Amino acid sequence: MATLHSERLARDFSDGTSLRRVLFPTTLTLHPGELTVLSGPSGSGKTTLLSLLGLVLQPTEGRLRLDDRDLTDLDEADAATVRRQAFGFVFQQPMLIEGLSVRENILLAIGIQGERPSAAHQAKAEALLADLGLAGTGPLQPRLLSGGMKQRVSIARALVKDPAVLLCDEPTSALDAESGQAVMRILKRVALEERRVVVVVSHDARVFPYADRLLKIENGQIVADARERYLP
Amino acid sequence: MRSLVALRLVLHDRASTAGALLGVVAIVFLVGQQLSVFFGLLSFMSVLVDHSGADAWIMSRDTRNLDAGKLIPARYLDRLVGLPEVEWAEPILIGSNLFRTPDGSYETVRLVGSRRPRYAGGPWRFxxxxxxxxxxxxxxxxxxxxxPKLGRPAMADLTEIGDRRVRLAAITQGARGFQGTLVFGTLEKVREIIRTPAGQVSAIVVRFTPGTDREAALARLRVVLPYASVFRTEDLSWLTRQYYVTNTGIGGSFGFSTVIAVVIGVVIISLTMYTSVLGRNRDFAVMRALGGRRRDIAFVVCAETLIITGLGLFLGFVMLAGLLHFALDSAIPCYLPAPVPIVLAVGTLLVSLLASLFALRTALQAEPAQVFH
Structure with a gap:
């Protein structure tokens, strides 16, 4: 499994008249088998860091590597291909596409560049659904599922392509406490048992016990980096 | 998978799909209807020429269309029939007068006289x-x-045209002229009705001997008849149509209404596709975040457009076929030459793609970063 490494990664935003630095040079190594929680107040830069790590934003400076592969200067199409192959995303809202069935939403992560999902992919999608407690929901429309179920579908969508890195943006904030705990247990298992890099952005304290590593970010800078296992 | 996504979006977004479909159907049906009437009128303009069965038409000098020729001497026939290139040559007399209907009123009719027994230039379907x-x-x-316009005269009924007695002896099918009701008779009867002096005819139609070089034969006729216009049948047909299209405002009128139909369709398609894409903006951002490139998004939007256009073409042509079927035996001039539906389908497809450009532009602006709050 791969290691994600950022080296003095920074990002500026322009409001049209002046530049504002929202993330100061940040050096991090994120290891497989580890669930990293990135917390901090609103506007502290945690989502910006997550976007940079997931190749959806280009850094103003610094470098990003996945193992030995430098991902910093990829053009838009190549960055999209790397995202499709190596990164899984779980968003604050499940963001499933209405009109596509649950199964099609999951397989979209495989086929978005035109590939026809193989029988093995389809079997894997069904297996993931069963694994996440959603057996039999494949043909259903997302609107028929509860919020917690949708979020688990979005986790299945992120995992169906066996990503080396799973990036989650506030995955529990739209869920009730019980569903949130269920989602975190799944993410924890994905990190530990499947040896993936898992990064969870959250300011929900109920998430922290699941972290192998807790990063705190304020004003665009990491101010604390604690490695502590809260749960066995 | 991208095509499947497009199909699913089309099926799910029923309101916008229905709107865009309406636009495509509007283009196909309205433009198709306009074109069918236009080509129907075109076929009326040159109906006599097109059904004459002749290779060449002889008319007075400097004639610009079938309906604007002076009378020519019938003795030209004698010069023509002796030529080895000519299989036959027949005179035609064309003129107008008033048809007396059973209730005593009058209708203007266009009379066409042809010579027995060949009746070249005469009626062709009964x-x-x-x-x-x-x-x-x-x-x-x-x-x-x-x-109906002539008061529903029955077969063998007697009436008058231009105060001359005539008997309805046959009923034609599809003999409709641009200048009004077409009435066929013998050369002698029509001469009597329109009071043309003996020895004069409106035109002479000529059929060349099989195997004759047509261009050489036409050149020969022009030498033999230096004071007449010699047309290939297709040329006279084209000249007559062109004359009416450019000089009566028909071309401009139909062109304008066709453009309006296209514009209405484009506006409907543009707005509905744009609204649909706006509503799906977040989904396109999700697709980008999942690894979709801009060209993948473009593929989905274009596939949506193609699916809607294909469906719209089918519905539009079914409606158009219904209209043409309904109008077949009515007074509405409707005719679509074989290549027109193909051109209309390709044109509609291009226009639909053009109309979806705004939507495409908006979809391509979806950024993967949008999915992070």
């Missing part, structure tokens, strides 16, 4: 009776479409 009916000197034909 709903009742046949060409032999014209062996009777008083016999005339009218078209079945014009029967």
């Amino acid at each position: 709903a009742a009776g046949d060409q032999h009916a014209l062996l009777d000197l008083e016999a005339i034909t009218v078209d079945q479409i014009d029967l």
Whole structure:
């Protein structure tokens, strides 16, 4: 499994008249088998860091590597291909596409560049659904599922392509406490048992016990980096 | 998978799909209807020329269309029939006068006289009776479409045209002229009705001997008849149509209404596709975040457009076929030459793609970063 490494990664935003630095040079190594929680107040830069790590934003400076592969200067199409192959995303809202069935939403992560999902992919999608407690929901429309179920579908969508890195943006904030705990247990298992890099952005304290590593970010800078296992 | 996504979006977004479909159907049906009427009128303009069965037409000098020629001497026939290139040559007399209907009112009719027994330039298809009916000197034909207008005269009924007695001996089918009701009769009867001096005819139609070089034969006719216009049949047909299209405002009128139909369709398609894409903006951002490139998003939007256009073409052409079927035996001029539906389908497809450009532009602006709050 791969290691994600950022080296003095920074990002500026322009409001049209002046530049504002929202993330100061940040050096991090994120290891497989580890669930990293990135917390901090609103506007502290945690989502910006997550976007940079997931190749959806280009850094103003610094470098990003996945193992030995430098991902910093990829053009838009190549960055999209790397995202499709190596990164899984779980968003604050499940963001499933209405009109596509649950199964099609999951397989979209495989086929978005035109590939026809193989029988093995389809079997894997069904297996993931069963694994996440959603057996039999494949043909259903997302609107028929509860919020917690949708979020688990979005986790299945992120995992169906066996990503080396799973990036989650506030995955529990739209869920009730019980569903949130269920989602975190799944993410924890994905990190530990499947040896993936898992990064969870959250300011929900109920998430922290699941972290192998807790990063705190304020004003665009990491101010604390604690490695502590809260749960066995 | 991208095509499947497009299909699913089309099926799910029913309101916008219905709107865009309406736009495509509007283009196909409205433009198709306009074109069918236009080509129907075109076929009326040159109907006599197109059904004459001749290779060449001889008319007066400097003639610009079939309906604007002076009379020519009938003796030209004598010069033509002796030529080895000419299989036959027949005179035609064309003029107008008033048809007396059973209730005593009058209708203007266009009379066409042709010579027995060939009746070249005469009637070509019959709903009742046949060409032999014209062996009777008083016999005339009218078209079945014009029967109501002429007071529904029955077969063998006597009436008057230009105060001359005529008998309805046959009913034609599809003989409709641009200048009004077409009535066929013998050369002698029509001469009597329109009061043309003996020895004069409106035109002479010529059929060349099989195997003759047509261009050489036409050149020969022009030498033999230096004071007449010699046309290939296709050229006279084209000149007549062109004359009416450019000089009566028909071309401009149909062109304008066709453009309006296209514009209405484009506006409907543009707005509905744009609204649909706006509503799906977040989904396109999700697709980008999942690894979709801009070209993948473009593929989905274009596939949506193609699916809607394909469906719209099917519906539009079914409606158009229904209209044409309904209008087949009515007074509405409707005719679509074979290549027109193909051109209309390709044109509609291009216009639909053009109309979806705004939507495409908006979809391509979806950024993967949008999915992070």
